[in-house]
Amino acid sequence: MILLWGVASDPPLAEVRTRLAERRRNALLLDQRAVLETAAEVIFDETPRGWVSWGGVRLDLGEVRAAYLRPCDPADVPEVRRAGPESPEARHAVEIYEAIRLWAELTPALVVNRLSAGASNSSKPYQGELIRLAGFEVPTTLLTTDPDAAREFCARHRDVIFKSVSGVRSVVARVDDAMRERLPLVASCPTQLQARVPGRDVRVHVVGGDIFACEIESTADDYRYARRQGAAISMRSVELPADCAERSVALARRLGLTMAGIDLRRTPEGAWVCFEVNPSPGFTFFDLDGRIARCVAGHLASAPRRV
Amino acid sequence: MRVVVAQASDVGAAALVARWRAAGYDAGLLTVADLSVPGWVHDPGAPERGRAVIEARALPTRELRAVVTRLPAVVPADVAWIDEQDRAYAAAEMHAFLWAWLSALPCPVLNRPSAGCLAGPAWTAEEWLARARRLGIPAPPSVRSGRFGAEVPQRPPVEGRKAAVHVVGDRAFAANRSEPARAELERLALRVAEDARAELLCVEFRVDPSAGVHMAGAGPWVDMFDDDVAVAVGARCGVEEPSSATAVALSESAA
Numbered sequence: 001m002i003l004l005w006g007v008a009s010d011p012p013l014a015e016v017r018t019r020l021a022e023r024r025r026n027a028l029l030l031d032q033r034a035v036l037e038t039a040a041e042v043i044f045d046e047t048p049r050g051w052v053s054w055g056g057v058r059l060d061l062g063e064v065r066a067a068y069l070r071p072c073d074p075a076d077v078p079e080v081r082r083a084g085p086e087s088p089e090a091r092h093a094v095e096i097y098e099a100i101r102l103w104a105e106l107t108p109a110l111v112v113n114r115l116s117a118g119a120s121n122s123s124k125p126y127q128g129e130l131i132r133l134a135g136f137e138v139p140t141t142l143l144t145t146d147p148d149a150a151r152e153f154c155a156r157h158r159d160v161i162f163k164s165v166s167g168v169r170s171v172v173a174r175v176d177d178a179m180r181e182r183l184p185l186v187a188s189c190p191t192q193l194q195a196r197v198p199g200r201d202v203r204v205h206v207v208g209g210d211i212f213a214c215e216i217e218s219t220a221d222d223y224r225y226a227r228r229q230g231a232a233i234s235m236r237s238v239e240l241p242a243d244c245a246e247r248s249v250a251l252a253r254r255l256g257l258t259m260a261g262i263d264l265r266r267t268p269e270g271a272w273v274c275f276e277v278n279p280s281p282g283f284t285f286f287d288l289d290g291r292i293a294r295c296v297a298g299h300l301a302s303a304p305r306r307v
Numbered sequence: 308m309r310v311v312v313a314q315a316s317d318v319g320a321a322a323l324v325a326r327w328r329a330a331g332y333d334a335g336l337l338t339v340a341d342l343s344v345p346g347w348v349h350d351p352g353a354p355e356r357g358r359a360v361i362e363a364r365a366l367p368t369r370e371l372r373a374v375v376t377r378l379p380a381v382v383p384a385d386v387a388w389i390d391e392q393d394r395a396y397a398a399a400e401m402h403a404f405l406w407a408w409l410s411a412l413p414c415p416v417l418n419r420p421s422a423g424c425l426a427g428p429a430w431t432a433e434e435w436l437a438r439a440r441r442l443g444i445p446a447p448p449s450v451r452s453g454r455f456g457a458e459v460p461q462r463p464p465v466e467g468r469k470a471a472v473h474v475v476g477d478r479a480f481a482a483n484r485s486e487p488a489r490a491e492l493e494r495l496a497l498r499v500a501e502d503a504r505a506e507l508l509c510v511e512f513r514v515d516p517s518a519g520v521h522m523a524g525a526g527p528w529v530d531m532f533d534d535d536v537a538v539a540v541g542a543r544c545g546v547e548e549p550s551s552a553t554a555v556a557l558s559e560s561a562a
Contacts, residue, residue: 119422
């Protein structure tokens with residue numbers, strides 16, 4: 001049995017589910033939208049065991065040989081949000097979330113990915129150091145609450161971008177004249193500035209030992225928001241040089257990730273600069289021919305049956 | 308300077324700083340408020356060239372001799388001076404910053420941050436007990452369950468008396484020094500801490516006269532009011548001071 005956990009309408013989850021169905025693999029989707037009808041009991045002993053039930057289904061967790069996890073914050077489930085943060089619904093959603101999360105952390109089954117493995121993405125400069133140790137170049141970075149240091153960094157590097165320090169999703173923005181006027185505001189909270197790296201964006205998806213690279217051309221500073229900003233964007237599949245591909249696989253492995261979305265930029269000088277590793281990539285945006293979803297499904301399906 | 312990172316209300320942290328100052332060492336308490344003071348400069352590629360802000364005073368990072376962390380996370384309630392709608396974002400940014408900064412510092416840091424905790428490993432009881440079992444340390448099974456609208460099932464009471472052991476590096480101190488199973492508990496606690504790569508760890512056990520010793524949980528917060536623990540923490544941070552017991556022995560022998 002293969003367990004899929006998240007919100008049914010989430011495109012990556014839906015796509016993997018479809019590809020597993022094509023392979024005629026037994027897969028069950030534990031939809032977080034059904035959390036109020038979900039019950040669970042997990043016993044943590046030598047190996048975790050127990051069951052989860054929802055919508056007339058009862059899943060013996062001992063039968064799960066692989067799991068693909070894309071859960072949202074339990075507080076973000078609409079039924080839970082409506083009920084409020086102190087409600088019985090919210091407490092129940094957290095209980096179920098924690099039971100499944102802990103099962104996934106401790107089960108010997110293949111898990112793509114354990115949530116703990118993605119934690120480094122919550123601190124971009126921390127993850128950046130792990131990326132550098134894996135052999136990639138990383139952007140020149142300053143974290144500061146000192147307006148003078150921020151001004152000096154901007155003067156030295158001329159072309160500078162601002163991005164969040166944490167995993168909170170923010171639009172990467174160039175520091176322009178208007179933003180330079182606001183640099184005194186860095187005094188209230190550590191702010192991350194990076195020397196802008198010129199070049200062509202390449203998004204790499206690693207699935208086990210397989211690599212899928214997609215080159216993105218866009219006029220937007222942050223191509224993820226190109227359409228929203230009215231900027232042009234085009235994508236095409238490319239082959240990575242062997243050494244860069246090997247480094248990408250090694251980086252994902254070093255972070256404990258079976259699947260990862262790695263943001264690279266190829267500079268005009270030929271260097272590969274790595275910005276970030278996404279532990280739960282929304283890969284469907286880049287999956288031009290469905291190869292990534294098929295690979296994830298194949299990886300889950302090939303997990304050994306548990307005795 | 309020796310630094311303790313903690314909540315302003317953490318009396319254990321304040322006691323440690325006061326103790327080090329009394330022993331003649333430069334020491335300071337880094338609180339979340341310091342992250343809203345101009346002066347921080349951190350280049351992840353050259354952390355030794357940065358600047359930190361301790362008790363609202365900026366100083367070169369290279370002046371830090373050791374750091375003790377007792378702050379698990381920065382949460383919105385910690386940043387009350389920030390506009391309410393920005394607090395969650397600011398807290399996440401400050402937490403992420405401290406994670407990177409504490410991980411990169413060239414001086415000793417007790418404990419380095421881990422996933423989800425700025426003060427070292429902070430796993431759930433289930434995760435600690437799973438690690439204990441892998442080490443061959445007895446640990447009881449536990450249950451997580453949920454059924455909306457159902458009563459929370461009553462669990463049978465846990466047998467045995469509680470016993471905590473504070474680990475500081477390669478030294479362990481049972482909270483109750485007269486605990487009959489002290490030697491075994493301290494030995495087991497050192498194994499757990501070594502496995503978790505935690506320099507500071509409080510390991511909790513249950514001691515049942517019939518079933519023996521089993522692990523109950525662990526966390527990175529050691530008792531800074533325990534004199535031997537505080538002396539051992541100081542020693543890891545380059546602070547030399549006799550423990551009170553040693554001091555008494557020395558003064559008696561001098562007399």
